[in-house]
Amino acid sequence: MPRRLQRKRKKHRLTIRLSLLLIIILTLSGLYLEHARSQHIAAEKEKIAESSLPKTSADSTILQTIEPKNAVSASIEQALVARNFSGTVLVFRHGQIILNKAYGWKDQAKRIHNTIDTQYCIGSVQKGQTAYLIMQAVKSGKLSLDQKLSTFFPQVPNSKNISIKDMLNMSSGLRIDEKKISALNTTDSNEILAETLRQTTAAQNAGYSYQPVNYVLLAGILEKLYQTDYNSLFDKELKEPMKLNETSFYSETNKEQALSYSQGAAGPEYAPTTASSYADELGTGNVFMSARDLYTYFQALFNEDFLTNQERSELWQSYPGEKYASGIYNMTNSYHTRGVKARFESVVDFSKDGQSGIILLSNVWNQPKGYNDLASQLYKKVAAKS
Template identity: 35%
Template sequence: MKRTQHYRMKRRVWKRVLLVTLVVIILFICSLCLIKHKPTTAVGETKTVKHTYKPVTKSIVKNLNQNVFLKNNDLAVGFDTQLQESGFVGTALVVHHNRVILQKGFGYANKAQNRLNDAQSLYQIASIQKGFTATLIMQQVRAGKLHLDTSLSQYYPNIPDANQVTIKEMLTMTSGLTEKANANVFTTDAENVAFDAKHTTVVSSPNWSYQAINYRLLSGILMQITHKNYSELFNETFNQKYHLDVSDYKDFVRNKHRTIGYKDLDYSQLASDSPLAYAMETGTGNMAMTTGNLYTFYRLLTDHVMLNENALHTMWQHPVSSRYAAGLYHYDKYSTGHGVILGFEPTVILTKNGQDAVILMSNVNTRGKSWQPLAKRLFTQMTAIKIVN
């Protein structure tokens, strides 16, 4: 009897030993798997998360600012013909299914010098700059230094009804504000916006109204938050960090790739080249860039490099009363932006993911004529998306 009990106890012990051994083996195998798949960090090295281009974005933007014409592509050939027949002057950039099929200059950048437009030509982007200002605002929101429901009175308490105006309403131009006078002198960005603030009043209609004062005051708020002038903040963000090579007016006029603004297609009449007119457009329209770098800006947004998906959605969320938000007009399948300043007319139309786009940057703006319908026609032919007029 004792012998039988001894064997049973011995058997239980061996079962326990085998069970423990099996568990140890399983745990060892799992730990090897974890080590194999765990990212390694060198001793003393701080692990950081880097914002990188999505592969498709990187492959597109690396060759921008170079002339592209795919002669074996029917769309590119057809668009090139239409641009020439329309008399378009400027640089056209067409992206179809994540591929640049056309980037080409038309007409003269400077007729007096017989210098032609090309992919490296610089154009004033006019009101499209408001999208850059909006992006700077959203970056401050992301950093927790500003909120979209913050009232304007926190920064400009002397503006009428400032306590009833929010940052979000200024981004969508539903603030009800307008400017009753323009400055006739200019010294700095801060003094320019200070003048604007003193001459801000309320419009009669409470509905949406396109008023540049909204973005001039947003520029002033950025300067108050960051303690930097607008040009400095703009340069640090978009040039030093994202390498977009945007030029402010003083650099634009010295750049060898600058274009001259004209009032007619035969180049017989120059547009006014007023330093004061540009200086007054703090945050609203005094920067210049190439078509390729402008497209890169939008891809950095749509690919959530500059702003995460939620922040971009919030920035581009338009009110019921209009389609406007952050420098663009937004529709279900596309967004579009347009501007005019002293002979320059930029037009941008792109799908929500940025993978199809038409950008026309022109240095001829003739009274009563716009290149915007041409851009819309090309975009519709390429995507079959009907554009709202």
């Protein structure tokens, strides 16, 4: 065979091989690009799905006990142990949880210890959650903060001059004899609200005065707006969207809820609290939460899917010369909230950006002032720059 023909055939075979190689490369490239595209779509779908959750809800670190990680958290634990603290503490700093630990007894008689899953009555911290539900009603166009109380309960004295924001800020002038409500000895929220409406009076001077009746009436307004009971609304609009799995209303059969004690000379002393006593706290203090859930809740308030910066600022804006607004004390460099109910105490201090703070939930009342001052001192350690 002539060499020229041989060279021609070799060149033809090489061309075929190169073409096949190019086809293979292109096929593999196409498969890779399709795989990458699929991965990107899946990642975007996951991102969208997670966008409705609190930013910390996927943080596995809060699912377990976290021992002191540094000198700050170690000193906090030392201070709590020195006070015979019983409850759960959760400390976060610069967006990282540095302590999440439980101490003492959930049920002393049965020798059951508190754990990080234990639920404690958060008392008046719940007022902030009622305020959050009010803001959700504002966002949906059902309500405005300058709307008057008379729109809903015209029988309340001076209601035509009292706004929703006045009530949120405890600057409405509304008053009530809470003993008359507790004397009802009922768990029926309709009875409690009806008697509250009968007993409410209004002071002439409407400056700040801490009066829980404001939040009982706000709970009543929410029930009117949504045509449902407060507890069901709480679960649907707050608990479920924020995925709070360790949050509940008082129930004597709920074993996740701690018992509460007074500190006696011989140690913690237990005395039962009636169901009606908790029911009296409609919208103001009958929710139980774990420290983990309370942390997740506050983090959600800094998530724009729940509250925008403007909405949160408006909700937590106190009146001139005052500090209280919507369950929160607006301090100079931090936020503070506290609840005391049936020997339970909850104290939360956190930074203006929500990135650093301390949560104390206790089921033993053992101080004349509880843990309020101590929590403030411990928060200063958390907030320190060094």
